[in-house]
Amino acid sequence: xxxxxxxxxxxxHSGHVPDKETGSRAVPIYQTTSYVFKxxxxxxxxxxxxxxxxxxxxxxxxxxxxxxxxxxxxxGGVSCVACSSxxxxxxLVVTAICSSGDHIVASNxxxxxxxxLLQHTMTRFGIETxxxxxxxxxxxxxAIKPNTKLVFGEVIxxxxxxxxxxxxxxxxxxxxxxxxxxxATFNTPYLMKPISYGANIVIHSLTKWIGGHGIAIGGAIIxxxxxxxxxxEKFPTISGPHFAMNGISFWEEFGPxxxxxxxxxxxxxNFGPSLSPNNAFYILQGIETxxxxxxxxxxxxxxxxxxxxxxxxxxxxxxxDLEDHxxxxxxxxxxxxxxxxxxxxxxxxxxxxGKAFIxxxxxxxxxxxxxxxxxxxxxxxxxxxxxxxxxxMKMSGLTDDMIRLSVGLEDIxxxxxxxxxxxxxxxxxxxxxx
Amino acid sequence: xxxxxxxxxVYFSTGGLxxxxxxxxxxxxxxxxxxHYSFTQQIRYFVSQGYNVVAPDxxxxxxxxxxxxxxxxxxxxxxxxxxxxxxxxxxTFIGHSQGCLTILELAEKKPELIMGLxxxxxxxxxxxxxxxxxxxxxxxxxxxxxxxxxxQDSYGSFSISDWPGHNHLAEGNAVMKMxxxxxxxxDLKSCNLYENGKQAASTININCLAVLAKFDMMTPLKxxxxxxxxxxxxxxxxxxxxxxxxxxxxxxxxxxxxxxxxSLK
Ligand SMILES: Cc1ncc(COP(=O)(O)O)c(C=O)c1O
Numbered sequence: 001x002x003x004x005x006x007x008x009x010x011x012x013h014s015g016h017v018p019d020k021e022t023g024s025r026a027v028p029i030y031q032t033t034s035y036v037f038k039x040x041x042x043x044x045x046x047x048x049x050x051x052x053x054x055x056x057x058x059x060x061x062x063x064x065x066x067x068x069x070x071x072x073x074x075x076g077g078v079s080c081v082a083c084s085s086x087x088x089x090x091x092l093v094v095t096a097i098c099s100s101g102d103h104i105v106a107s108n109x110x111x112x113x114x115x116x117l118l119q120h121t122m123t124r125f126g127i128e129t130x131x132x133x134x135x136x137x138x139x140x141x142x143a144i145k146p147n148t149k150l151v152f153g154e155v156i157x158x159x160x161x162x163x164x165x166x167x168x169x170x171x172x173x174x175x176x177x178x179x180x181x182x183x184a185t186f187n188t189p190y191l192m193k194p195i196s197y198g199a200n201i202v203i204h205s206l207t208k209w210i211g212g213h214g215i216a217i218g219g220a221i222i223x224x225x226x227x228x229x230x231x232x233e234k235f236p237t238i239s240g241p242h243f244a245m246n247g248i249s250f251w252e253e254f255g256p257x258x259x260x261x262x263x264x265x266x267x268x269x270n271f272g273p274s275l276s277p278n279n280a281f282y283i284l285q286g287i288e289t290x291x292x293x294x295x296x297x298x299x300x301x302x303x304x305x306x307x308x309x310x311x312x313x314x315x316x317x318x319x320x321d322l323e324d325h326x327x328x329x330x331x332x333x334x335x336x337x338x339x340x341x342x343x344x345x346x347x348x349x350x351x352x353x354g355k356a357f358i359x360x361x362x363x364x365x366x367x368x369x370x371x372x373x374x375x376x377x378x379x380x381x382x383x384x385x386x387x388x389x390x391x392x393m394k395m396s397g398l399t400d401d402m403i404r405l406s407v408g409l410e411d412i413x414x415x416x417x418x419x420x421x422x423x424x425x426x427x428x429x430x431x432x433x434x
Numbered sequence: 435x436x437x438x439x440x441x442x443x444v445y446f447s448t449g450g451l452x453x454x455x456x457x458x459x460x461x462x463x464x465x466x467x468x469x470h471y472s473f474t475q476q477i478r479y480f481v482s483q484g485y486n487v488v489a490p491d492x493x494x495x496x497x498x499x500x501x502x503x504x505x506x507x508x509x510x511x512x513x514x515x516x517x518x519x520x521x522x523x524x525x526t527f528i529g530h531s532q533g534c535l536t537i538l539e540l541a542e543k544k545p546e547l548i549m550g551l552x553x554x555x556x557x558x559x560x561x562x563x564x565x566x567x568x569x570x571x572x573x574x575x576x577x578x579x580x581x582x583x584x585x586q587d588s589y590g591s592f593s594i595s596d597w598p599g600h601n602h603l604a605e606g607n608a609v610m611k612m613x614x615x616x617x618x619x620x621d622l623k624s625c626n627l628y629e630n631g632k633q634a635a636s637t638i639n640i641n642c643l644a645v646l647a648k649f650d651m652m653t654p655l656k657x658x659x660x661x662x663x664x665x666x667x668x669x670x671x672x673x674x675x676x677x678x679x680x681x682x683x684x685x686x687x688x689x690x691x692x693x694x695x696x697s698l699k
Contacts, residue, residue, distance in 0.1 A: 004591040052597025060598035068599035078605040225608035248450035256608035
């Protein structure tokens with residue numbers, strides 16, 4: 001990987017220097033749908049992707065391009081496409097590479113919508129997925145078939161916090177000539193860069209820690225430029241002829257950035273999940289402080305783990321930095337700075353106690369997001385999964401006493417006091433039971 | 435486009451179109467450790483402008499197989515033979531870096547092939563320091579890093595690009611990694627050995643164009659200007675960028691080449 005500047009410098013500067021005409025130090029928000037062509041020659045060249053530039057904001061925009069270039073440099077990728085959400089990013093990757101009759105191997109411990117997209121939506125379009133245990137290397141290798149076009153997983157799974165052995169999975173993928181796409185939302189490039197461990201494609205929901213403020217939904221695909229798409233029979237969408245632009249092969253014309261060109265020329269063109277320039281600006285503001293925030297997230301997470309470990313109201317506690325976590329060893333290796341700021345734990349007294357806890361905390365926000373600067377909590381048993389029986393929840397790897405905590409940046413003592421109030425209410429329920 | 439040439443599979447980009455007999459041909463000649471992707475933003479642009487484009491991957495580079503050439507003289511002969519094989523009688527040659535040495539040599543030894551000459555970030559000689567050559571032998575990936583980071587000025591280093599979403603530092607590195615690991619050191623040694631540049635430059639009798647980079651740390655501007663002085667008629671322009679000028683300033687370069695091609699008509 002070539003980089004001239006270090007992570008913190010890149011977080012502030014990549015993709016932008018002061019505007020030559022106005023001197024604007026901040027990244028300007030180019031709130032425009034389109035761009036006046038200098039002449040017909042330039043217009044044709046832009047439509048044809050002969051040279052870089054902007055023609056329509058659904059395809060690209062200068063503010064969004066700054067965000068893309070910043071993300072590419074932070075993750076060590078050759079290029080990046082930002083889009084309207086993390087789910088849009090996942091959809092763009094799948095549809096750029098796979099067609100009807102193709103096959104995907106994916107972790108069975110991923111974010112619910114990632115699983116649903118593959119299990120219920122893509123199957124309607126003839127793309128099948130084999131779901132595997134993300135840490136069973138043998139199972140992953142066996143699941144890869146001749147028509148497998150993509151292996152997919154999360155570094156830190158949501159919400160189970162399983163840690164994928166990315167370097168070993170990458171080795172298998174390389175040997176089998178299948179690209180490895182990694183959802184790195186929970187780690188961000190500050191904690192771990194999947195490309196440096198051999199992954200080929202990185203997907204982020206920018207909505208979470210990268211933005212960090214909880215004000216903008218966004219997604220991104222970072223192309224590692226380290227995959228050989230040259231097999232035309234296997235990867236016809238990348239190395240075979242494109243339906244426009246004189247039938248060019250993206251691989252022959254764009255090489256390391258072939259996947260990015262494909263996503264821009266087809267996904268952004270024909271599906272149109274574009275990010276708004278304003279949201280790109282907000283997310284850029286977040287990235288400026290990414291490393292400062294991640295340091296504090298990790299620091300607070302450590303203190304919160306200590307607090308929960310000995311708490312009487314807590315029946316079990318899960319985080320990859322804890323020695324009893326099944327993936328602790330691999331987490332230590334690939335996430336040496338810390339395994340993110342999500343903690344899951346069980347509350348004594350089951351579903352009702354969980355409900356009481358959630359209803360009695362004030363500072364911690366009860367909502368569906370993660371990765372905000374503010375502390376967030378959710379109790380799947382009384383919200384997202386409230387319609388399921390305890391048994392049915394177990395089948396999807398959850399328990400009805402489970403609380404998911406996204407540790408924020410507040411003074412941790414205040415969060416502890418807030419939690420004590422919740423625990424007090426929960427223990428009234430659990431004591432009544434016993 | 436792939437062809438079997440001299441017993442090897444050879445790749446040259448034509449921008450996705452077949453070559454047509456009655457069009458003028460532009461031949462893009464890449465530099466040390468590079469391949470046709472150096473000219474991604476030139477190749478298809480000039481195809482659309484109505485030219486045949488041939489941008490070969492030299493043997494061992496990019497998608498071309500075969501034993502790598504070990505001198506500029508061999509590079510020149512390989513290129514001349516490839517053009518003969520493709521039945522191209524004359525072309526305008528656009529060289530970048532080491533590619534400039536190759537087309538200087540071609541201009542002296544095969545003047546009948548030359549319609550025009552464009553030197554991009556070039557010079558009459560490219561001495562390479564021992565440190566870079568040693569690194570390219572012992573740790574090629576470290577050498578790619580050095581070249582890519584030296585090769586961009588501060589804009590490129592901050593991943594500033596006209597090409598939305600592109601990070602040229604990592605991309606330059608990925609392009610070099612596509613070649614065999616021994617390719618860069620062999621190329622650098624070829625550059626280092628070449629001594630005929632001044633003589634070759636003095637034989638050129640046509641109008642040429644040199645596009646030089648103000649912050650070039652690989653072939654310093656001063657050496658580019660010496661080349662301009664040694665060619666009878668050579669216009670030059672200096673762009674505010676680093677050595678990987680075709681990537682950092684594609685639009686400016688394309689416009690200069692376009693004007694130059696028009697001046698030849
Ligand atoms: C791991 C992971 N990936 C992807 C997503 C989807 O991101 P978005 O909400 O930006 O579409 C989420 C959202 O919760 C997530 O947690």
